[in-house]
Each structure stands twice: as C-alpha cells, then as structure tokens.
Amino acid sequence: MPPKTPELLAPAGSLAMLDTALAFGAxxxxxxxxxxxxxxxxxxxxxxxxxAEGIRRTHAIGARFYLVANIYPxxxxxxxxxxxxxPVIALAPDALIMxxxxxxxxxxxxxxxxxxxxxxxxxxxxxxxxxxxRQAGISRVILSRELSLDEIASIRQDCPDTELEVFIHGxxxxxxxxxxxxxxxxxxRDPNQGTCTNACRWEFKTHGARTCxxxxxxxxxxxxKRAGExxxxxxxxxxxxxxxxxxLRAIEHVERLVEMGIDSFKIEGRTKSPYxxxxxxxxxxxxxxxxxxxxxxxxxxxxxxxGLANRGYTDGFYRRHxxxxxxxxxxxxxxxxxxxxVGDVVAxxxxxxxxxxxxxxxxxxxxxxxxxxxxxxxxxRIDRLEDADGAPxxxxxxxxxxxxxxxxxxxxxxxxxRFIHP
Numbered sequence: 508m509p510p511k512t513p514e515l516l517a518p519a520g521s522l523a524m525l526d527t528a529l530a531f532g533a534x535x536x537x538x539x540x541x542x543x544x545x546x547x548x549x550x551x552x553x554x555x556x557x558x559a560e561g562i563r564r565t566h567a568i569g570a571r572f573y574l575v576a577n578i579y580p581x582x583x584x585x586x587x588x589x590x591x592x593x594p595v596i597a598l599a600p601d602a603l604i605m606x607x608x609x610x611x612x613x614x615x616x617x618x619x620x621x622x623x624x625x626x627x628x629x630x631x632x633x634x635x636x637x638x639x640x641r642q643a644g645i646s647r648v649i650l651s652r653e654l655s656l657d658e659i660a661s662i663r664q665d666c667p668d669t670e671l672e673v674f675i676h677g678x679x680x681x682x683x684x685x686x687x688x689x690x691x692x693x694x695x696r697d698p699n700q701g702t703c704t705n706a707c708r709w710e711f712k713t714h715g716a717r718t719c720x721x722x723x724x725x726x727x728x729x730x731x732k733r734a735g736e737x738x739x740x741x742x743x744x745x746x747x748x749x750x751x752x753x754x755l756r757a758i759e760h761v762e763r764l765v766e767m768g769i770d771s772f773k774i775e776g777r778t779k780s781p782y783x784x785x786x787x788x789x790x791x792x793x794x795x796x797x798x799x800x801x802x803x804x805x806x807x808x809x810x811x812x813x814g815l816a817n818r819g820y821t822d823g824f825y826r827r828h829x830x831x832x833x834x835x836x837x838x839x840x841x842x843x844x845x846x847x848x849v850g851d852v853v854a855x856x857x858x859x860x861x862x863x864x865x866x867x868x869x870x871x872x873x874x875x876x877x878x879x880x881x882x883x884x885x886x887x888r889i890d891r892l893e894d895a896d897g898a899p900x901x902x903x904x905x906x907x908x909x910x911x912x913x914x915x916x917x918x919x920x921x922x923x924x925r926f927i928h929p
Contacts, residue, residue: 528785585609
C-alpha cells in the first residue's frame with residue numbers, strides 16, 4: 508500500500524497569507540492571537556472577526572485551522588485566559604497548539620471536547636514524553652527540532668497511536684526549542700511572550716572593555732540601530748560565540764518522513780509574506796505528492812526554494828553536522844541566490860492587452876522573470892514595459908510603482924520574481 512499523505516501545515520499572519528497558502532496546496536493553517544501566541548508583530552488575528560473569517564475560509568474548502576496559544580504565561584495572563592479563549596473556541600478551530608501545562612489543564616477542565624496539539628516549545632524529544640502527553644489528553648505532539656531522522660523514526664515506531672508533527676522549513680532559533688532569553692536581556696522584549704526582536708540576527712561588533720576585573724570581558728555593539736549602546740559579552744579560550752543560525756530546509760528528507768508515517772509537515776513563518784508562503788507551500792506540496800506516489804525528489808525544487816530570501820540553508824538536526832554547516836558566521840540578513848521577488852500581477856487591461864504589476868523591487872526590460880501561481884510556474888523574458896499613459900519604460904526603480912507588461916489575462920494574481928542571473 509502507498510504511504511498515507513501527510514498534512515501540509517502552513518503559517519498565517521493575515522487573511523492574505525491564509526488564502527495564498529490554501530490556493531497553493533496547504534491542507535491546514537496555523538495562526539494565533541497576539542496575547543497568547545509567540546507572534547505579536549505582523550499578526551492580524553488578534554481581531555476576533557478576522558479570526559472568525561479565517562476559520563470560515565479554511566473550513567469552506569475542507570482544510571483545518573489550528574489556533575496557537577503556546578506562550579508560557581505569567582500569572583496575569585493565566586487570570587484572563589479562560590475569558591479570552593472561550594469566544595475563540597466557539598469559532599470551532601480544529602485544535603489548539605499549546606505548551607504550558609497550566610493552560611493545557613484549564614482547557615482540559617473547561618473545554619474537554621477541544622483537541623490539543625503540544626507545541627514545539629515543550630521540547631518533546633523521546634517516546635516516553637510522547638506517551639506522557641497522550642495520557643494528559645494531547646492528541647498530537649509537535650516534536651522538538653533537535654531530533655535526528657533516526658530519533659524521529661524511533662518515536663514513530665514506539666508511539667503509533669499519537670499524531671506526530673515535524674518542522675520542515677523556516678527560520679531556526681539558536682535556543683533550545685526556541686526558548687530564548689536574548690531579546691529579553693538586551694532590550695526587554697521577551698521571546699517567550701511573543702515579542703522576540705531576533706537579537707541573534709543582529710550584526711555585532713566587539714570592543715575591548717576599558718575596565719575589566721574578570722579578564723575576559725568584551726563589549727558588544729550592534730551599530731545599525733543601536734550605535735553607542737554596549738553590552739557585555741564573555742570570551743573563553745574557544746572565542747566569542749556567534750549566534751546566527753542558517754534557515755531550515757528539509758525538502759530532501761520529505762521522502763523518508765513520509766515513509767515513517769509522520770502526520771503533519773509544518774512550515775515556519777507567520778511573520779513572512781504571502782510570496783514566501785506561496786513558494787514554500789508549492790515546493791513542499793509537490794515533494795509530498797511525489798513521495799506518496801513513489802517518485803523521487805525533483806531537484807528543481809531545491810532551486811525554487813533558493814528563490815526565497817534566506818540566511819543560507821541547513822537541514823538542522825535531521826543529520827548531524829559540524830558547527831560550520833549550521834551557523835552563518837558571515838551575514839545575519841536574508842539574501843536570495845536564485846531569484847528576487849519583484850511584484851504582483853494585480854490586473855489585466857483588455858484594451859491595451861497588458862497586465863499591471865505592482866512592484867516590490869526593481870526590474871527592467873530584458874529581465875527573465877517567473878510567474879508563480881497555484882497552477883504552476885512560468886518563465887518569460889520582459890521585452891516591453893509601459894507606464895499608465897502608455898509611455899515606454901526601461902526600468903521600474905523599486906517598490907510602490909506600477910508598470911504594464913505583455914502577459915496573458917490568466918496571470919492576474921501571480922507573484923513575480925526576477926532571476927538574479929539572466
């Protein structure tokens with residue numbers, strides 16, 4: 508018998524992301540309200556009517572919607588949790604994603620019908636812990652990112668009756684299961700309450716300390732936004748530790764994870780763009796479908812994911828690496844080595860026979876571009892650009908511009924990316 512088809516679980520920070528993920532092949536979405544999830548910024552789902560609409564749209568096409576409530580709350584948030592979560596549960600999400608035992612207990616006591624998925628924040632790394640959480644009423648465990656493929660296979664074999672979920676793509680945190688204290692220490696924005704500033708990505712420079720009784724203390728400076736603010740850092744005989752992780756890309760391991768019988772493949776990125784969701788969901792949709800059908804991974808999918816801004820890719824802990832394979836010591840910002848997102852096709856002018864592009868980055872006549880749509884991706888070369896009055900253009904200089912280009916009417920809604928190397 509062919510293996511079962513796992514769920515493809517995509518992030519949503521807005522209705523636009525949600526619609527894009529569903530259109531490109533996601534079978535489930537996850538989103539959370541800012542007060543109780545680990546994504547406060549770029550999150551529209553704190554508005555209850557928007558959350559209700561997101562759940563409605565998801566269920567309308569037979570997909571599943573999971574509501575994230577995975578903070579480790581202090582007492583003040585525990586006191587308000589039941590009052591705040593009751594109207595959310597009334598919207599009938601398919602499960603809550605949770606990590607704190609206290610909040611889990613409250614949900615089990617007051618809403619016993621509501622399925623609960625255990626968040627990766629709970630860092631579940633062995634089969635005994637999976638069995639413990641199943642006895643506590645958890646229906647699915649999202650396994651820790653710190654597990655190898657062999658360890659995941661062992662847990663799957665030992666826990667056949669519990670749904671298991673793994674991360675397959677997205678940013679990695681330098682802290683164990685994402686439970687980091689850096690942002691809170693540096694600028695009082697607690698990652699465990701959803702306000703992480705990604706301090707591990709900052710461009711740090713070291714300065715010798717003027718006075719130092721300990722002998723090995725240096726001062727750190729992040730010069731782009733915090734020039735002149737110095738923070739202490741210790742250095743031992745091995746050097747100063749650099750914090751920036753590469754991004755996870757596990758598409759090479761989809762085939763084996765499908766063979767194991769993993770129930771859900773999760774893409775990280777609730778604060779990313781609809782373009783990011785489109786490209787990742789499209790690539791992993793094909794990889795999953797190919798694996799279920801017994802086909803090998805299409806190497807072109809690796810190139811498609813190179814078209815996303817990234818900090819360099821790693822397959823994380825799925826295979827053991829030396830440190831240089833997982834850490835990015837050279838840069839903390841995202842770059843794309845294959846293509847660059849440049850805009851959206853927003854309309855078609857039948858009188859002119861041209862499609863209108865709303866730009867996000869620069870592009871020019873002669874560029875080779877790709878049009879990313881749920882039905883597939885097409886590549887063309889731009890041979891003509893016009894402005895609103897029909898005057899020829901040679902170049903669109905950057906974001907927030909409009910240009911018209913010869914494209915067929917069915918390209919409306921496509922994302923447009925420019926190849927870096929023509």
